[in-house]
Every structure is written in structure tokens, then in C-alpha cells.
Amino acid sequence: MSRVTDPSVRAEAVRAEAVVDLAAVRHNVDVLRRASPGAELMAVLKADGYGHGAVEVAGAALRAGASWLGVCTLDEAAALRAAGITAPLLSWLHLPGEDFGPAVSSDVDLAVSSREHLAAVLAGARAAGRPARLHLKADTGLSRNGAPAAQWPDLLDAAAKAAADGEAEVVAVWSHLANADTPDHPSLDVQAARLTAAWTAARERGLDPIRHLANSAATMSRPDLHFDLVRPGIAVYGLDPFDRPVAQSPLVPAMTLRARVVLAKRVPAGEGVSYGHAWTTPRETTLALLPVGYADGVTRALNRHGRMKVLLGGALRPVVGRVCMDQVVVDCGDDEVRVGDEAVLFGPGTDGAPTAQDWADELGTIHYEVVTGVHLRRVTRVHTGAGGEEPRW
Numbered sequence: 332m333s334r335v336t337d338p339s340v341r342a343e344a345v346r347a348e349a350v351v352d353l354a355a356v357r358h359n360v361d362v363l364r365r366a367s368p369g370a371e372l373m374a375v376l377k378a379d380g381y382g383h384g385a386v387e388v389a390g391a392a393l394r395a396g397a398s399w400l401g402v403c404t405l406d407e408a409a410a411l412r413a414a415g416i417t418a419p420l421l422s423w424l425h426l427p428g429e430d431f432g433p434a435v436s437s438d439v440d441l442a443v444s445s446r447e448h449l450a451a452v453l454a455g456a457r458a459a460g461r462p463a464r465l466h467l468k469a470d471t472g473l474s475r476n477g478a479p480a481a482q483w484p485d486l487l488d489a490a491a492k493a494a495a496d497g498e499a500e501v502v503a504v505w506s507h508l509a510n511a512d513t514p515d516h517p518s519l520d521v522q523a524a525r526l527t528a529a530w531t532a533a534r535e536r537g538l539d540p541i542r543h544l545a546n547s548a549a550t551m552s553r554p555d556l557h558f559d560l561v562r563p564g565i566a567v568y569g570l571d572p573f574d575r576p577v578a579q580s581p582l583v584p585a586m587t588l589r590a591r592v593v594l595a596k597r598v599p600a601g602e603g604v605s606y607g608h609a610w611t612t613p614r615e616t617t618l619a620l621l622p623v624g625y626a627d628g629v630t631r632a633l634n635r636h637g638r639m640k641v642l643l644g645g646a647l648r649p650v651v652g653r654v655c656m657d658q659v660v661v662d663c664g665d666d667e668v669r670v671g672d673e674a675v676l677f678g679p680g681t682d683g684a685p686t687a688q689d690w691a692d693e694l695g696t697i698h699y700e701v702v703t704g705v706h707l708r709r710v711t712r713v714h715t716g717a718g719g720e721e722p723r724w
């Protein structure tokens with residue numbers, strides 16, 4: 332009766348893998364390049380490339396025609412420079428008291444949002460003995476980072492003086508959209524007009540900066556907002572900014588999260604499964620154990636309604652009972668399942684496996700949070716599609 336075959340087969344020593352397909356990254360950058368022919372493209376790589384690996388994704392994106400890279404922190408910028416990446420690189424969120432000298436020395440462009448921020452960057456430029464490259468950030472309506480309109484003339488005056496003194500080069504005036512995923516939202520036009528006014532004020536001071544505003548959604552839907560440079564992030568990783576199903580999106584999701592079965596066994600009818608016995612076997616069945624749980628980023632809420640599924644042995648199968656810290660249980664019915672079989676938790680969706688978007692829908696969040704939420708201390712990240720390391724299984 333038992334369908335469990337050869338339980339002595341040992342699984343690989345890898346618990347779970349986030350496999351990142353760099354060919355998909357190149358494809359996505361190509362799609363974005365075609366959508367923005369008049370602008371340069373900055374691949375946004377903050378948070379370690381949205382969990383995909385900033386260095387590897389940078390290489391793929393540059394190969395596919397990106398000419399700029401963007402990150403949040405100085406550490407993220409330093410990691411790219413340490414990896415030998417010399418492309419233009421912008422870092423945009425800084426801490427009070429940060430030392431900008433090393434960033435200026437290593438040719439990292441710096442976003443600046445206030446006069447105090449500018450003063451710290453100029454101190455770094457003096458320490459580095461070369462001009463800082465500035466992207467002056469205007470708050471055009473997101474009310475997050477960026478200088479508000481009332482402080483803009485003052486910031487421009489200070490930046491123009493620094494430029495005249497040879498301490499800085501004003502490379503860009505830029506901003507970030509609040510509602511880009513709703514392309515006809517009236518705030519987009521308001522923000523674009525405010526950016527243009529901020530840029531015009533810079534030109535009136537004799538500066539000649541470029542302008543940039545568009546994230547993924549605006550890159551794909553608002554060519555009138557591309558200006559000189561577009562800054563897509565999520566679309567580089569293949570996740571559709573408009574949440575279109577995979578079949579309707581020109582993008583290919585790059586990340587697959589998978590794990591191997593570590594135990595498979597027949598269990599009689601009427602047995603409670605996992606903590607709290609939230610699920611009971613309705614019949615004798617084969618249960619497969621996967622060595623991933625909420626400590627890996629397989630968040631517990633995924634199965635709070637009993638709807639989580641994995642692709643295992645060619646079929647979508649339900650995760651049963653509660654997600655634990657380190658493990659989940661999959662109901663395989665009477666189908667054959669072996670220790671070592673691969674289960675896909677989410678992937679591109681082309682083979683019927685769940686997608687990051689499916690997880691986001693279940694969790695009431697966005698796919699950005701799903702891919703950045705894989706815990707890479709325990710999940711092994713592997714890159715394919717670059718002539719790089721092949722997956723271990």
C-alpha cells in the first residue's frame with residue numbers, strides 16, 4: 332500500500348534554494364530598453380537586488396543594455412564597487428554623520444535632499460580630493476525623501492556654489508513617483524510638472540543637469556515621463572508592476588524558490604498534522620516534509636486559510652497544517668513521492684507553480700515584499716543563465 336519509495340535516498344545538503352535566472356534578467360532589461368528608447372536605463376539594485384543578488388544582477392543588466400545602477404545605501408554601493416563594477420552608480424538614502432569620502436573616491440553618485448546633507452557630502456568631496464557627483468532630489472509629491480519646494484532654491488544655491496568652487500558636479504535633478512502603478516492618476520502629471528520646474532530653476536542658475544523620475548511602472552506605461560533616464564527595479568526581476576498574470580506580461584520572473592522532500596510517509600486517516608492539528612488526514616495519505624518554514628521566509632500566514640500549494644511531482648499539492656519555523660507538510664494523496672523530490676514554492680509560473688504574485692495576494696502584500704523576504708541566511712541563492720554556477724540539483 333505504501334507509495335513511499337526508497338526513503339534511504341539522501342537529499343542534497345542544501346535545504347532550500349532561491350534560483351535566480353540571469354537570462355530572465357537580461358530579457359527583462361531588454362523589454363525595458365525597448366520601452367524607453369530615448370532614455371538611459373538605471374537598473375535598481377537596492378536590498379541586494381530585491382533579494383536576487385546585486386552583483387550578479389548588475390552584470391546581467393549591464394550586459395543587456397543598462398548603463399546606470401541604483402542602490403539605496405552607501406554599503407550597497409561599496410559592495411558593487413568592490414566587485415569591480417565601474418558603471419555609473421547612484422546611492423540615495425544616507426544617515427546623519429555618514430562619511431561620504433569613500434563613496435566620492437570610488438565614483439559613486441550621491442542623491443542629496445537637504446543643505447545639511449549637501450554639507451556632509453561636500454566634506455566627503457574635500458576628503459576625497461575630487462568633486463562629488465550630485466543628484467539633487469526634489470520632493471514633488473511623495474513626501475518622503477527629497478527637498479520640499481520651499482527649500483529648493485536654497486539647496487540649488489548651495490549646490491551651484493559648490494559646483495563653482497569645484498567641489499561638486501550637479502549631475503541630475505530627480506524625484507520619485509507616488510502612484511506610478513496607476514498611470515492615469517492625476518498626481519503623475521503634477522509630480523512631472525514640479526520636477527520640470529525644479530530642473531528649470533537649476534538651469535537658471537547655470538547648471539545643466541539631467542532629469543529622472545520613472546520607476547518600472549512609469550517606464551512601461553508613461554513614455555512622456557522617461558526624461559533622460561529611467562529607474563526600473565521590480566520589472567528587472569520580472570515581476571509585473573501592474574500585477575498582470577504571467578501570460579499577459581512581457582516580463583519573466585527571475586526567482587524560483589524550491590526545496591527538496593526530506594521525508595515521505597504514509598499516515599492513516601484521522602491523524603492531526605502539524606502544530607495545533609489545524610488539519611486532519613481525511614483518509615490514509617502520503618505526507619511529504621519540506622525543510623522550509625517561516626525562518627526561511629515561508630511566512631506562517633501563507634497557510635492560515637489552508638490555501639498554500641507547492642508544485643511537487645508535476646502537480647500542485649496543498650501544504651497541510653501550520654507552517655512551522657523550519658518545515659511544512661505537503662499532502663500527496665496516493666501519488667508516489669520520494670525523498671529528494673523537488674518542490675517549487677514559487678517561480679515564474681510558466682509550469683503551473685505558484686508565483687510571487689500568488690503569495691502576495693494570499694498575504695495581502697506586494698510581490699516586492701515576497702522576493703525581498705526570502706531569508707538568505709538559510710536559503711542558498713544560486714544564479715543560472717549566465718554561464719555561471721549551475722543549480723545543485
Ligand SMILES: *Cc1c(COP(=O)(O)O)cnc(C)c1O
Pocket residue numbers: 375377423507545546547548562563564565566572
Ligand atoms: C525602488 C526605487 C525605484 C524602483 O522602483 P520599482 O517600482 O521597483 O521599479 C526607483 N527609484 C527609487 C528612488 C526607488 O527607491
